[in-house]
Amino acid sequence: MKSLDTNKWVWLHYNQLNPNHDIFNHVADYEAILFIWDESYFDSQFFSKQRLYFIWQCLSDFKGKNLHVIKGETDEVLKALYKKNPQAQVFTPSNPGFNYNRWQFVEPLKQNQFIVFDKSVPFGFFKFWKEAEKQLFGARK
Amino acid sequence: MKFYEQTLNGAINPVKLIGKGSYERFKDWSLDDDDFTPSPLEGGFDEAQNRLANLDVQHYSKTRNYLSGGISMLSPYIEHGLVDPTEILKYIDSQQDRLQAYDFLQQLSWRDFYQKKYAESPDLIWENIQPYKTGFSHEAYSDQIPDDILKGETNVAVINEFIADLKLNGYLHNHARLYLASYIVHWRKIKWQVGAKWMLSYLIDGNLASNNYSWQWVASTGSSKAYIFNLDTVRKYSREGMNLSVEANFPLHGSYDALTKRLFPNASSAAKVAAHA
Numbered sequence: 563m564k565s566l567d568t569n570k571w572v573w574l575h576y577n578q579l580n581p582n583h584d585i586f587n588h589v590a591d592y593e594a595i596l597f598i599w600d601e602s603y604f605d606s607q608f609f610s611k612q613r614l615y616f617i618w619q620c621l622s623d624f625k626g627k628n629l630h631v632i633k634g635e636t637d638e639v640l641k642a643l644y645k646k647n648p649q650a651q652v653f654t655p656s657n658p659g660f661n662y663n664r665w666q667f668v669e670p671l672k673q674n675q676f677i678v679f680d681k682s683v684p685f686g687f688f689k690f691w692k693e694a695e696k697q698l699f700g701a702r703k
Numbered sequence: 704m705k706f707y708e709q710t711l712n713g714a715i716n717p718v719k720l721i722g723k724g725s726y727e728r729f730k731d732w733s734l735d736d737d738d739f740t741p742s743p744l745e746g747g748f749d750e751a752q753n754r755l756a757n758l759d760v761q762h763y764s765k766t767r768n769y770l771s772g773g774i775s776m777l778s779p780y781i782e783h784g785l786v787d788p789t790e791i792l793k794y795i796d797s798q799q800d801r802l803q804a805y806d807f808l809q810q811l812s813w814r815d816f817y818q819k820k821y822a823e824s825p826d827l828i829w830e831n832i833q834p835y836k837t838g839f840s841h842e843a844y845s846d847q848i849p850d851d852i853l854k855g856e857t858n859v860a861v862i863n864e865f866i867a868d869l870k871l872n873g874y875l876h877n878h879a880r881l882y883l884a885s886y887i888v889h890w891r892k893i894k895w896q897v898g899a900k901w902m903l904s905y906l907i908d909g910n911l912a913s914n915n916y917s918w919q920w921v922a923s924t925g926s927s928k929a930y931i932f933n934l935d936t937v938r939k940y941s942r943e944g945m946n947l948s949v950e951a952n953f954p955l956h957g958s959y960d961a962l963t964k965r966l967f968p969n970a971s972s973a974a975k976v977a978a979h980a
Contacts, residue, residue, distance in 0.1 A: 566707075620783055686926075
């Protein structure tokens with residue numbers, strides 16, 4: 563599959579389905595977009611058929627953007643792409659809770675934070691909200 | 704757009720999809736012959752932008768607690784990355800003074816709070832943060848959801864309506880989620896983890912962090928008190944057409960004190976309940 567020999571991928575997860583995602587500004591010279599339709603992962607997250615269809619509808623927005631949708635297990639698909647082209651680079655918006663260390667050729671890019679909170683997250687919301695309130699409203703509140 | 708599937712030997716082969724419309728092509732892609740009803744909330748960037756353009760934060764502030772209130776319905780679009788909280792903030796700033804969006808931004812911050820908690824300890828997302836404060840141990844709660852809940856045929860009419868909504872739309876008003884979670888954990892004595900998985904299996908905006916921490920908040924393993932509600936509260940915030948009679952909702956009928964005694968007979972004090980008045 564010649565078209566899978568891409569050198570520079572942007573890999574989007576199910577929760578990054580924006581055709582105007584900020585990552586396209588950071589990786590402006592990307593060649594293709596990758597979406598891995600990982601049914602095992604979707605099952606592990608308890609996605610319904612309605613939700614899968616919602617995702618499917620979102621993918622339709624990528625017409626004309628050289629999107630490749632590959633059905634398979636994430637690890638296996640990434641390894642197969644790497645095997646096809648060891649020069650390949652894969653850039654992806656970083657997802658919390660996702661372990662990218664297994665793939666040296668994948669570069670997760672940090673995402674904007676809504677509220678910047680560098681301390682340990684408190685047990686209850688309202689301590690967090692005090693900081694959020696300051697950032698959102700400053701002295702106005 | 705190109706479609707492929709990986710075979711067992713690791714090869715990635717192209718797939719030609721059959722079907723004219725999006726629904727037929729999806730069914731062909733998912734190799735599933737069973738029909739289903741898509742959620743009325745459609746996926747896509749334009750849908751997300753329309754929702755954002757219709758965001759009325761003042762109406763939201765005044766009516767969000769009501770089941771027919773002016774909620775944004777943005778959550779499926781936020782969850783799938785079609786619209787970003789920082790973009791929403793920019794939109795709000797372009798429309799009015801940010802302070803008018805205080806309640807809405809607090810709600811967005813709840814989501815951010817839960818995401819950050821999850822990012823900090825992803826391995827603990829299914830663990831009780833603390834013990835239940837209900838007078839019952841973790842083991843006292845069931846590992847299974849009974850059939851009447853699965854089928855939406857409980858002896859509580861409003862609960863059945865919420866279950867039907869969830870199944871039909873893949874979406875529920877936030878308060879209906881809390882009522883349903885509270886009913887499952889406190890009235891039916893089912894582990895929050897079991898209920899959380901069940902709810903996730905229907906929500907199109909299901910977010911593991913928001914969902915699970917909210918269930919823990921209701922259950923009292925993630926808060927200082929158990930969350931309960933009563934029929935009067937549902938009536939206060941109800942929408943038209945709901946069956947709100949005492950006869951059809953008897954398990955929810957009663958004052959908070961009475962329900963607390965009924966649901967938590969072993970709890971050390973009645974103060975261990977967060978009521979939604």
